[in-house]
Amino acid sequence: MENTLHIGLIREEKTPHDNRVAFSPRQCQWIMQHYPHVKITVQPASYRCFTDAEYSRAGITLAEDLSHCQILLGIKEVPADKLIPGKTYLFFSHTKKKQPHNKKMLQTILEKDITLVDYECLVHEDGQRILGFGFFAGVVGAHNGLQAYGKKTGLFSFKPVHACHDFQELITHYFGVKLPPLKIVATGSGRVAAGILEIMGLLGIKYITPEEFLMNQYAYPVYTQLKAGELYLRKSDKTYSRDDFHAHPEAYECRFLPFVTASDILMNGIYWEQRIAPLFTWADIAKDNFRIQVIADITDDTNGSVPCNIDDSTIEDPVYGVDRISRQKTAPYLPGTIDMMCVSNLPNELPRDASQYFGDQLMKYVFEDLLRPDSQLINNATIVKAGKLTPKFDYLEDYAR
Numbered sequence: 001m002e003n004t005l006h007i008g009l010i011r012e013e014k015t016p017h018d019n020r021v022a023f024s025p026r027q028c029q030w031i032m033q034h035y036p037h038v039k040i041t042v043q044p045a046s047y048r049c050f051t052d053a054e055y056s057r058a059g060i061t062l063a064e065d066l067s068h069c070q071i072l073l074g075i076k077e078v079p080a081d082k083l084i085p086g087k088t089y090l091f092f093s094h095t096k097k098k099q100p101h102n103k104k105m106l107q108t109i110l111e112k113d114i115t116l117v118d119y120e121c122l123v124h125e126d127g128q129r130i131l132g133f134g135f136f137a138g139v140v141g142a143h144n145g146l147q148a149y150g151k152k153t154g155l156f157s158f159k160p161v162h163a164c165h166d167f168q169e170l171i172t173h174y175f176g177v178k179l180p181p182l183k184i185v186a187t188g189s190g191r192v193a194a195g196i197l198e199i200m201g202l203l204g205i206k207y208i209t210p211e212e213f214l215m216n217q218y219a220y221p222v223y224t225q226l227k228a229g230e231l232y233l234r235k236s237d238k239t240y241s242r243d244d245f246h247a248h249p250e251a252y253e254c255r256f257l258p259f260v261t262a263s264d265i266l267m268n269g270i271y272w273e274q275r276i277a278p279l280f281t282w283a284d285i286a287k288d289n290f291r292i293q294v295i296a297d298i299t300d301d302t303n304g305s306v307p308c309n310i311d312d313s314t315i316e317d318p319v320y321g322v323d324r325i326s327r328q329k330t331a332p333y334l335p336g337t338i339d340m341m342c343v344s345n346l347p348n349e350l351p352r353d354a355s356q357y358f359g360d361q362l363m364k365y366v367f368e369d370l371l372r373p374d375s376q377l378i379n380n381a382t383i384v385k386a387g388k389l390t391p392k393f394d395y396l397e398d399y400a401r
Contacts (some may be wrong), residue, residue: 003037005039005071006041007039007041007069007072008041008066009021009028010043010082011045011048012075012076014076014078014079017045017047019048019348020133020348020351020354022073022074024352025058027359027363028058031367040061041060041061042055042062043066049351067084071088071089071090072089074089074090075091077091080107080108083105084114087115088114088115088116088117089115089116089117090117090118090370093106093120094120095118095399096393096396098399106383106384107400110388111387112387115384115386118382120381121381121383122377122380122381123381131358132191133347134192134194136195136350136357137192138193138198140343140349141192141195141196141267141296142298144161145267145341148333149264149265152332153180153293155180156178162348166352174202177203181218181220183222185226185265186200186223186267186269187266188226188268190269192298192299196298208223210226214258226270228242229242232245232253232254232276234251235252235253252276260290260292261289261290262291263291263292264293266295266296267296269298270305272305278305278306282308285308286325295338296341297309297340297341306340310322310340311329312344313340313342314343319333319339319341320340321340322337322340324336324337
């Protein structure tokens, strides 16, 4: 039994409590069947999307004390006072950009000789992130955007995603829903966009090329998708190169403007950072021909690619209005305003499916590396090793002291 590797699934202690988990009961069961030397223990939690009873029924041990585990898996940041010395932790630490609110946590990780592997830093050889919840953010965000449009216009109604047990129940809810003619523009080409397109497919909303979308009206609901290469062109020669765009985004102009006069709903799934031009400006919003009534800002960058994202909203209260002239926040669903859906934790509305999807990626691409003594994949994502910043992340030295 000396070689048994004990893995613990920790309870999410950051408030508000997250209801997701790294592995579902069935995934834990599968791992222990296929890797007999691995034992998984789950810390009990009343708010987790899979109940303690579901783990027990799958034959997984529940225990408050995880001090026997070498590796601990969570989702969100772990409060400093909950960190167990000498352990290896995997979670989204939100420290690599020196986020001020996580400084104390990183300091404690160093003090307690902990090893921190950040999910966000686990990447394929081409640099694409392995793990993320973007697909279900896209699914929920697209649903919420349509739900807001239905409420604003009074033309149809959807039930909230969080009222559904899982994705399957949500899909069943779509049977028989007839949407009015409306035009949706979706931005992006990553996981979030894949989630948006999933909802478009389930609702039978027809894809139209960007050129046709701008020119024509339709008697049924349609959408178009704008990827980065269609949205951004270099100012000098009107071309697009992914590597060049990520290196010099300020050299690119945004080509979104024609779509503000042709779309009813914007579903925003595009990557954004400070140097990237916004999709449109406040001056554009104030014009009479600005047709967009609802914006589902799924990437949710406040004052980012969508300037009228002026505040975060919540799962319970997902939509607020914005006055197009005064730029002030209003109640939702008023005539003449833009309704904004800016929820930062959308996957929490479908936590069972989001957790299952996350665990699946973890099992396929990361788990075997986690069992190896010296995996390059894991080393590249290790911010702290046994209480010391790794060379790749030593730029965090001043932040962590």
